Amino acid sequence: MSSQRKLVLFIATSLDGYIATKNESLDWLFKVEGEGDNGYSEFYETVDTILMGRRTYDWILNHETEAFPYSNKDCYVFSRSVSADNKDVKFVNEDIVYFTNKLKNEEGKNIWIVGGGELLHDFIKEKLVDELIITVAPTIIGTGISLFKEDNYELELSLKGTRRFNQFVELHYEMKK
Numbered sequence: 681m682s683s684q685r686k687l688v689l690f691i692a693t694s695l696d697g698y699i700a701t702k703n704e705s706l707d708w709l710f711k712v713e714g715e716g717d718n719g720y721s722e723f724y725e726t727v728d729t730i731l732m733g734r735r736t737y738d739w740i741l742n743h744e745t746e747a748f749p750y751s752n753k754d755c756y757v758f759s760r761s762v763s764a765d766n767k768d769v770k771f772v773n774e775d776i777v778y779f780t781n782k783l784k785n786e787e788g789k790n791i792w793i794v795g796g797g798e799l800l801h802d803f804i805k806e807k808l809v810d811e812l813i814i815t816v817a818p819t820i821i822g823t824g825i826s827l828f829k830e831d832n833y834e835l836e837l838s839l840k841g842t843r844r845f846n847q848f849v850e851l852h853y854e855m856k857k
């Protein structure tokens with residue numbers, strides 16, 4: 681019997697826990713000296729489905745000058761305001777627990793939750809994320825869009841591994857069930 685595929689967060693953060701500045705800049709991240717692609721293509725091979733929030737999708741459209749970067753995967757954008765599917769993405773406004781469990785029960789590779797912080801918070805609170813791969817930049821930005829939100833929850837994780845990519849540290853956790 682094959683095991684259920686996993687929902688994995690793969691994301692980069694500042695040392696003080698921000699995924700972007702308040703005006704959505706990632707310049708502080710892109711100037712860090714990593715190594716190769718910092719594990720990205722290796723991770724990308726492990727997934728065939730991608731989830732993201734509408735603001736992260738807009739960020740990609742505004743900043744990626746080339747073709748949509750995930751056009752070879754099933755890509756879902758969560759939004760309560762936009763529903764116009766296109767050749768690259770499908771928009772979703774469904775109960776996240778129902779939607780995610782349905783996806784997890786389908787055959788396939790793992791599922792990547794890209795972010796951002798708002799969508800991730802809903803997924804974290806509902807305990808839908810199975811693994812977290814967090815790449816920490818050696819940068820403190822003081823304010824911004826936080827990776828984890830203030831709320832009333834406590835989750836226990838277990839550390840699966842760490843890797844160093846020059847100035848980045850990758851932390852790989854599994855959520856305890």
Ligand SMILES: NC(=O)c1ccc[n+]([C@@H]2O[C@H](COP(=O)([O-])OP(=O)(O)OC[C@H]3O[C@@H](n4cnc5c(N)ncnc54)[C@H](OP(=O)(O)O)[C@@H]3O)[C@@H](O)[C@H]2O)c1
Binds near residue numbers: 732734773774
């Ligand atoms: N450092 C990194 O690796 C990394 C990774 C990902 C993203 N980011 C950055 O994070 C920023 C965006 O993050 P964010 O927290 O502002 O926004 P976000 O989570 O990407 O998107 C928020 C939007 O998603 C929709 N949404 C959220 N929860 C939903 C739910 N339960 N059901 C349906 N729709 C839902 C809503 O869209 P509507 O308003 O349309 O209803 C909401 O406004 C960008 O700057 C991006 O570059 C950084």
